[in-house]
Amino acid sequence: MARHLDLEEQEQLDELKHFWNQYGNLITWFLIAVAGAFAAWNGWQYWQRSQAVQASVLYDEVERATASGDTARVEQAFKDIQDKFGRTTYAQQAGLLAGKVLADKGKTDAARSALQWVAGSSSDEGYQALARLRLAALLVEAKSYDEALKHLNAGLPKEFEPLAADRRGDIYNLQGRKDLAKQEYLKAWQGFTADTEYRSLIEVKLTALGAEVPTAKRAESAKS
Structure with missing residues (x-):
């Protein structure tokens, strides 16, 4: 009986060896790919969180500059967040805020530039629409009516x-x-x-x- 079990066990081991010899490399590479994808996903999530945290710090700087009425600081802070974290929501919000305060302070060219960037770069339709509406208002003040209509007819x-x-x-x-x-x-x-x-x-x-x-x-x- 013991010998029969030994033979059966040996046959199972031989089958396992044969299976591993045939498919072992494929399984190994599949496991490496899964582990790599999991690590990449975790890395991406960490990078996203890190980007958001750093972007929020720069957005706070835009807000502080806005509160103080320092347009030079507003422009610089917005440029910093635009250059470094342009894909984040904070950058798009900063563009809308900068556009408003710069327009209020009479710096219409800088305001239009900020709003045009949001309208053309934001992945959020709501932010795009707000930017286009505010941009159209500035263009109306400049009597650029046809250009303003283009923004208002852009499929909001x-x-x-x-x-x-x-x-x-x-x-x-x-x-x-x-x-x-x-x-x-x-x-x-x-x-x-x-x-x-x-x-x-x-x-x-x-x-x-x-x-x-x-x-x-x-x-x-x-x-x-």
Whole structure:
């Protein structure tokens, strides 16, 4: 009985050796690949966390510079985070913040540059839309109406479309294209809910153009 078990065990060992001789290298390389992928994933996660932490420090510097009104520091801090951590969310937020404070301080060229970078580089549609809306406002101030319209017609997310329509209405109004302005204001009016305060502002614009708000309300009812 013992000899029978020894022979059976030997056969199993021989089968195992044969299997390992045939597939051992493949299994080894597969395990190395899995271990390497796991290590790479952990490394990537660590790198991402490290990037975020360092980017947050620079974003804090942008905020401090903004609070102090030091535009030179704002520009430098934004450049630092843009150059070193441009793919992070903090860099995109810094671009929006820098664009706002630089515009408020009259540094429109620098503000437009920051906003253009966010509009063209951000992976977040919301940040892109905000940058385009703010950039369009600066371009309107510079009377670059056609360029502003390009940004407003760039396919913004649905939730930003009422704001874009309102801005387009402003541009057409400034250009003397009153009918187009009414159409865009009406789109904006219809895009906001009845309890939105912004809607009241659009009603004022419609009234100023001779478009009665009750007419706009009937148009909305007909549309629905």
